[in-house]
Amino acid sequence: MIFNMFITFFKIGxxxxxxxxxxxxxxxxxxxxxxxxxxxxxxxDALAIAQATPGSMAVNTSIFIGxxxxxxxxxxxxxxxxxxxxxxxxxxxxxxxxxxxxNLILIKIFQGVxxxxxxxxxxAVYKLMKKAxxxxxxxxxxxxxxxxxxxxxxxxxxxxxxGAGGSVIINKIRRDKEKK
Amino acid sequence: MNILLRLFTTFFKIGxxxxxxGYAMLTLLEEEVVQVNNWITSADFIDILAISxxxxxxxxxxxxxxxxxxxxxxxxxxxxxxxxxxxxFIIISIIFHSxxxxxxxxxxxxxxxxxxxxxxxxxxxxxVTIGKTALxxxxxxxxAILLFYLVSFKKLNPILxxxxxxxxxxxxx
Numbered sequence: 001m002i003f004n005m006f007i008t009f010f011k012i013g014x015x016x017x018x019x020x021x022x023x024x025x026x027x028x029x030x031x032x033x034x035x036x037x038x039x040x041x042x043x044x045d046a047l048a049i050a051q052a053t054p055g056s057m058a059v060n061t062s063i064f065i066g067x068x069x070x071x072x073x074x075x076x077x078x079x080x081x082x083x084x085x086x087x088x089x090x091x092x093x094x095x096x097x098x099x100x101x102x103n104l105i106l107i108k109i110f111q112g113v114x115x116x117x118x119x120x121x122x123x124a125v126y127k128l129m130k131k132a133x134x135x136x137x138x139x140x141x142x143x144x145x146x147x148x149x150x151x152x153x154x155x156x157x158x159x160x161x162x163g164a165g166g167s168v169i170i171n172k173i174r175r176d177k178e179k180k
Numbered sequence: 181m182n183i184l185l186r187l188f189t190t191f192f193k194i195g196x197x198x199x200x201x202g203y204a205m206l207t208l209l210e211e212e213v214v215q216v217n218n219w220i221t222s223a224d225f226i227d228i229l230a231i232s233x234x235x236x237x238x239x240x241x242x243x244x245x246x247x248x249x250x251x252x253x254x255x256x257x258x259x260x261x262x263x264x265x266x267x268x269f270i271i272i273s274i275i276f277h278s279x280x281x282x283x284x285x286x287x288x289x290x291x292x293x294x295x296x297x298x299x300x301x302x303x304x305x306x307x308v309t310i311g312k313t314a315l316x317x318x319x320x321x322x323x324a325i326l327l328f329y330l331v332s333f334k335k336l337n338p339i340l341x342x343x344x345x346x347x348x349x350x351x352x353x
Contacts, residue, residue, distance in 0.1 A: 055268035086237020112349020115320035119327030145301025167294025
């Protein structure tokens with residue numbers, strides 16, 4: 001299992017062009033849809049924690065999934081799987097092909113991959129959403145988050161603090177009322 | 181201070197204080213490596229970002245490895261990369277263990293109930309933000325729609341999807 005986890009995250013690490021969010025889309029596909037290592041809800045929790053904590057979102061997601069699957073050893077293995085491909089590929093690029101960004105073929109490939117990233121992230125959103133069983137209130141919160149972050153350019157951390165704080169306050173008031 | 185130690189502490193700081201994913205990290209990264217430490221020039225920084233985007237993996241790891249290598253060779257690359265992921269590792273470890281300890285507390289459920297829809301919205305927001313710079317012409321919009329359709333409804337493996345999109349890039353551009 002540990003070896004299988006390493007190979008899976010290493011494979012994900014090699015093939016995710018376009019930054020961490022694409023990586024998350026691929027993790028959802030491999031870990032939830034194909035391997036069924038995590039349920040949809042557990043994946044949503046992993047994504048929630050990964051975005052509520054500092055650092056790279058893909059790295060945080062991998063570490064949390066690793067812990068969930070196999071404790072500390074799992075966390076280390078998933079972290080290494082995610083980081084090592086990027087690390088070695090950058091070393092090769094930095095050593096030999098510093099002019100990689102002038103390579104015409106690579107530029108063309110990248111022009112195709114960039115818009116694909118948008119489609120991949122949206123399909124991850126769609127797949128998670130389909131299984132998530134959100135009520136209309138939760139859906140409104142998601143939409144409000146998009147608006148606040150994209151249009152008002154608020155740092156995502158404030159939306160997370162707001163979501164957590166708001167939920168705690170509303171639930172606490174509701175429970176206190178029920179007690180009376 | 182020894183430059184290798186400084187590489188490590190600088191990237192540790194970047195890993196510990198950048199909230200909001202790789203792109204939010206870039207502001208802090210630019211400030212630290214270009215302005216405070218003068219390790220690379222502004223033009224080099226833009227080059228490194230372009231390379232990070234064109235190579236696989238999270239942008240935080242790519243840029244840490246690249247800048248670490250430029251400043252301190254292979255050892256520098258290793259220390260910068262370790263520095264940028266170590267805060268994540270420590271913080272997620274603490275959270276994982278506290279969650280385990282307090283799993284019966286209603287507060288944990290409430291916090292997650294509140295964060296989940298936000299986390300979800302943030303991922304959708306990332307698609308919009310990237311879309312604003314990536315969807316520049318009719319060809320790119322068609323690629324995005326095609327990939328969304330194939331991965332969501334035709335069970336196309338996203339990794340194959342990325343390769344397909346790269347191939348389309350060579351043909352179309």
